[in-house]
Amino acid sequence: MRILVMGAGAVGSAIGGYLSRNHEVLLVGRGAHMDAMADHGLAIDGILGSSQHTPLVCKEGALKDHPFLQKPLDWVLITVKSPATRIATEELIQAIPDPERPVWAHIQNGMGNLETIRETLTSGGITQLPIILSGMTITGYDIPDPGHVRITVYGGPGKIGWLETNDSQSNSVYPEAARSLVDILSETPLVFEYSDRMISFLWAKLLYNCCLNPLGALLKLPYGELRVEPALELMKEILDEAFALAALEKAPLFWASAQDYFDHLQQTLIPATAEHEPSMLADIQKGRATEIMAMNGFIVERSESHGLKAPVNSTIVQLIRSAHMKNG
Incomplete structure (x- = not known):
């Protein structure tokens, strides 16, 4: 699978880092953390053990010209902080040649993120919206220093599902996509479960x-x-x-x-x-x-x-x- 992770903070880096073991992954983020991963890869340690990973990395604002986008994407994962959701989605629209093709999923804190993503896609001229899944995690993640993610606490399994919209209520594609993402994440030490009660x-x-x-x-x-x-x-x-x-x-x-x-x-x-x-x-x-x-x-x-x-x-x-x- 070819997976773009938009938001290489602690959560996005951990998810993308683990997934890079078996998939082609591009992490998009900012600052010294990205520089360190570009130079030395990503170290993950903590309660789930220690491992080293080498995902591709790209700084925010430079995504449009990254060679990773020369081939089609399978997944777009949005893991930015909620205030950055609109800007992140705008950059994705401008950068991805066919944003409606991959399945999108956002794994974020708070409420209103899905609505922001959908509104931004629509205002950006995307008439056929992609499948957009929703997720949550109550595992604790931290970046103690650049290029290093520490997993600190585990509050239970994360969830992957979807929020009901006019085009998803009776569409079997949504649960199928959610189960597919859970299967992909099950390859990692992180624990996510499928849910049809995402709200x-x-x-x-x-x-x-x-x-x-x-x-x-x-x-x-x-x-x-x-x-x-x-x-x-x-x-x-x-x-x-x-x-x-x-x-x-x-x-x-x-x-x-x-x-x-x-x-x-x-x-x-x-x-x-x-x-x-x-x-x-x-x-x-x-x-x-x-x-x-x-x-x-x-x-x-x-x-x-x-x-x-x-x-x-x-x-x-x-x-x-x-x-x-x-x-x-």
Whole structure:
């Protein structure tokens, strides 16, 4: 298979690096990390063992002229941070000769990414949209230094599926494509499963991120150290607002109430990812745009569209924005 991975951060580098063992893979990213991989390859270590990989690499902005695109692609995987989704998709449209041919999949945090990809493809003149799958992972990834990815925690298997759209509801191509991607990923040490309930899993990841990622960033603590009463009370209020929105949107959640999810978070998810450092903290410290608007910001904006307020999530958004402005 010929696979283009757009977004060679920690997640994209790990996925693309592992896949390069059996497939032709091009990683697209930026900065010293790309330079190091070009010179010495990619080292992956951590809880899944140590290995060395040699994917092809390309810096953002130079994709259009890369010789990898002289042959057709089979897969396009988008793994950029959510604020970069539109720009990444625009570069893909400009670079790939036949963007509707490969199967696309995005494996990202937050909500609204699929909509952004589809809107950008349409506005870019793509009349026949490709198959676009959705995925999520709750494995912890980090880049301790350029050319090196460390896998730190495992919170359960990732999921690959699709979100219902007007052209996918009764189309068997979507589940077939999702199962194909799971089969490809099963060649790696990473664990992904097929799901026909992708919206439920994306909401599950949203709840997890809204509770832990911004609070960990603001307090500069790994997730396991957030189990103190004031932070736990904030999590409950974040969840109350999220579940109120989910009820209005008829989101098919796995939990009947905010309290049910909170119990699951405390008893299962936080212990499994206790050592994980919030990605939002690294973004703030490095002056990068955070994913807050695809997380707590999504709760706020969607709630307001229903005439509902989400004051706790709104406060979290403003605090993260303030921290970003201070360091940006």
